[in-house]
Amino acid sequence: MQGLFFYLFGTVAVISALLTITRRDPVTSAFWLIFCFLNVAALFATLSAHLIAVLQILIYAGAIMVFFLFVTMFLGKEKRSAERPNPVVFGVGVLTVGAIAGGLMRLVRSGSHDFGEVGPEHGTIEAVSRLLLSNYLFAFELTGLLLTVAMVGAVLLARREAKGARATRTPAGAPSGPAGVEEVADA
């Protein structure tokens, strides 16, 4: 049963991944990528890694890809359609994929990383949380810090840009800055 689902979702995931990179229109590509993510999430679910499965959908399919789509759809139709791939880049890509695939095959074949049976508790939200907050606390906190730094940076960048834009829009001699705005609004 589990095997059936594995091969089903796996095949579909691979096909949609292929479709993702072969479609000319980025929006179509994005939709296939989302579909691929959903299948990967299903694969996680078959491994009873429900949390990872849900996070896969919630974060990758539900949030990141929405952003991708949002930005892509704002591009004009001419800009959106992809050109024929550069043969050199294409070759490098194929080689990279081949190398990774080979490495993975070797890893699986060698049998040195046999994961063994896991219990029903494995992959639940509690188990993952416990791991994150004990064994991997440092990495977890570090990632959190990294994200916070990134967020602060993004906010700073956005604020600076907004300020510059406002300065250029204010006509010379007119009251500028928040105080002026306040005054106008109060009057």
Next chain:
Amino acid sequence: MAKIIVDGKEHECEEGQNLFQAIKAAKGRPLPHFCYHPALPVAGVCRMCQVEIEGVPRPVIACNAQVKDGMEVRTETDRIADVVQQILNFHLLHHPVDCPVCDQAGECALQDQYMNYGLYEASVDVEDKIHKDKVKPIGELVMLDAERCVLCARCTRFTSEITKTHEMGIFNRGNHAEIDVAPGRTLDNNYSLNTVDLCPVGALTSRDFRFKRRVWWLENTPSVCAGCATGCNMTIDHSEGTVYRCRPRPNVEVNSYWMCDEGRLLYHRLHDEDRLRTPVVAAEEGPRTVDWDEAYARVQSLLTADGGETRRVAVIASAHATVEELHALGRFADGIGAAKIGYRLEGSEMGEADDLLVSADRTPNAEGARRLGWSQFLGEELRAQASSDTVLLVLKNDFAAFDENGVDLLSAYAGVVVLGTHQDATMDLADVGLPVLSYAESDGLFVNEKGRAQELHASIAGPESARHAVVVLAELGRLLGKEFGWEDPAALRRDLVATEAGWGALATGIDRTGVLLDVVSDGAAIGAESGSEGGGE
């Protein structure tokens, strides 16, 4: 030259000229009037054209006065307005409230004058009005409504002075005076409808036009009558693709203000049942309606002999075609080396002339055809050209109707192609009949018997699939591998002026009265006797 002052403005005119006309020229518009007509003797009965003349104590009617040098005339004083209103009140005293059913409504002098000078409270009750004859046919074409009459006497003057037939008169006196035909007479001369035009009100109306269309919906296109070689100028009144009536258009050089009834009623033929509306080809069971492509294919096959070579072509022109069409046909015939048989079967289409307008020659453009080098032909000539190797091309000519041997004449040809407007006798004999636009549907020129070229203008659109004859000729030329560079009549006229002698007068353009062409050296005798074409060629 004399100077008069009209409403304070100086104006130059002839000493002794009719004051009415002098004032009309000075003001650019006529005084209010019913009875005055420039082509009729002055009657002075309607009393509407009152003016004040300096030094004359009372207002006088302008139509009966003459211009004197230094005369000072006032036409727009309060007194004049008051007098005209009073007179109008008299005219309208017993006038019925008939406008809704009156055909004159919209072009009625009474309506116009009432709006300009009337607008008073009526003093006679509708019930108290005197009743006279209504809806009384006084001739084949004229309907009388005596109540509406203002007794301007235009119609009686017309019948006594112009046609000299004296059918009409004014009977009774005072309030009971009315116009009518003389006892035992009917108004049935060939010019009777002119009385309808003359009538300023709705007393005389045309039975032909009666209730057909309200006049304000009619569009007017200046044109020329196609009834005879006189070429009377006329206005075609039409609306939404239908001609409703034709009226004479004043042209002192040609027809003065008149037109014969025969010519007026010719327009009916435009909408006849037998009008050719689509191309037809002869078939076992009779003419068959086809589209243009199929008709041209048939022409093509007629033109191709069994051996594959192109057959000879002989063409017949017509005195009903416009100058442009005739010129196109000539160019066509010269271009493909066709034999030009002529434009008219000798002696055909002739009738009685009268001493007013009708010419004996009942074709509108015989003079034009002659000037373009076409000649009359005899049945023998037609027969002489006939061979099984010749295709006859006929343009707007119904010669078969005048020759009993038409069938025999034409059967000897390999094929007959007719460009025509109606399913007439010649069209019945045709292998291919191509519908072309008639005189009312296309621009063009007719040359009348006195050598005056006059313009026709397209009024209605014509049948949907009919094409202009010059366009058809150009397309036929293309079938024969010849490219003639014309698309429309205008191009042909330019070509005509540039290449042919005797048409130079057209170069500067033509006004509404037409232009007299130069006399051509070998031209036929042009004049009163021009009806008999015989000696010309």
Next chain:
Amino acid sequence: MAYSVHGPKAVSGGAGARLRRGEAFYLVEIVRGMAITMRHLLYNMFHSSTMPTLEYPDERPEHGPWLRGRHRLMKREDGSPRCVACQMCATICPADCISILAQDDDRPDVEKSPESFEINLLRCVYCGMCVEACPCDAIRMDTGIFELAADSREAFIVDREFLLNNTTDGVNR
């Protein structure tokens, strides 16, 4: 229903108006609004018969005599149309929806009458100019019929006979 205005600031309104601190979160105002709608709902649930809505096909709206409904042609005493085909209505009609063919009438007191009188109701804009233009009071729009339904376009081109009998009671006097 009268509007209640909350304070002077709401009146001066506009996009730039600043909301009071409480209003900024909208909650209170939302609840007030919802109370109003619920009040209407509950009131109408138990007073449905007092609602101003007409149960239209069952209840007919009353209208004044000024309502311009479907046209009708008036008759003379003898039942023939009063119309004399003067074409005034067709002339004035801004929608060009009236077409009349005139005919000679044989009767002694009638000279001209409509051979056909057609109104294209789909074109008509119900401006009533034809009624005002008519010199014979032959066309009126006082039938009060304002409904138009048919299953073909041709059915909306109504003819003389239809217009002569175009009232609910069939009398066009």
Next chain:
Amino acid sequence: MNEMLTELGYTLGKIGFMLAVILGLLPAMIWAERKGAAYMQDRIGPNRASIGGIFRMGGLVHPIADVLKLVFKEDIVPAGVNRFFYHLAPFLVMVIALTTFAVIPFGDALYLGDKVIKLQVADLNVGVLYILAMTSLSVYGIVLAGWASNNKYSFLGGIRATSQMISYELNMGLAVMSLILATGTVRMDEMVQFQGHLLFGFLPAWGVVVQPLGFILFLVALFAETNRNPFDLPEGESELVSGYHTEYSSLKFALFFMAEYANMIVGAAIVSTLFFGGWQVPWLSTDLLRAHAGPLLTGSAIGATVLSFVFTAATWRHYERFRGRLGDRRELEPLILGILFFALGLATLGYVVFQKPWTIDSAMAAHFATVAQIGSFLLKTVFFAWLFIWVRWTLPRFRYDQLMRLGWTTMLPLALLNFFVTAGVVLLVNS
């Protein structure tokens, strides 16, 4: 194997129940929307469609007519659409709306002999997160529809849906996180169990009590995620024709139309589950329900009897008052309904008299408890579904910048504040 099949049977039964709830509520929702809107606006609303010329049911027949109309309408596929995605989009919207329901428990565990049946289609240990994941996916159907339609209005609708989703997903997540902190679990059934407790001995520990701010934030975000007024900018009739489904007709439009209501029902179920105790009957825990099943059942039956007779009287009065006003068979409707109500009243009365419901046995008591809980759940769901309608006919649509400002500058700080305060309180209480 046999056990697996019965398991499958139970699951299918639960799915069937879930579908029946959603699809059964759909026409009722459409009816409530139209009729409610009408009454709020002092109109009568739909009431013309009838069955057999008699039954109009106050307009309840109209949804049937609507469906028939939509089924038989021409299905137009405009030129230039991306056919695959164009056809996929309405199904996606509907499917995601329905699958979200899977994790919602609609009753306490049912004991059939020694067998325990959880009244929940899928008992995931990440329940709440699953809901968040599904709602985040729901935008794709709309975006696909907007993009594949090849129409600029549809496209704008799709873009609005995307940005709206991004802005409000965050607030919704934070509100749920606060609730998770407060209840200490992410499993839906445990959350509902938690809400069965009483705080301070009298207050049900419903989500709305422990997380009042979280509830408001969640509700607002839910409105935004379901694209309901005042956040229905992706549709925006006044500026976008009808937004993402402008180019859809016939059954495909019907799917969008129904998906909107399905989303509302699911959203209402989620709100009542997370914040209003789900299937919990307030103050009556499952044990209490079972223990006092007899009196409760008797009370309900008597109540039903009384109600039936009240309705009988009301319909009779209606019949008497309006007789002769319509002049056709429609007048018989209140009479027939009155007879039915009267029969119902007699039946319940007979049940009370002859069956003696206060003598109910324990097995039946358990079933009564389950039915009562399902009823409680449905009641709450219907109320919140009604709330969607109520709000729609009260509030005007937000302007786009107002929507964004509300999401990012008002709700996000509040959600963060709520999250940190909740975390602090939980820390204090637990230590």
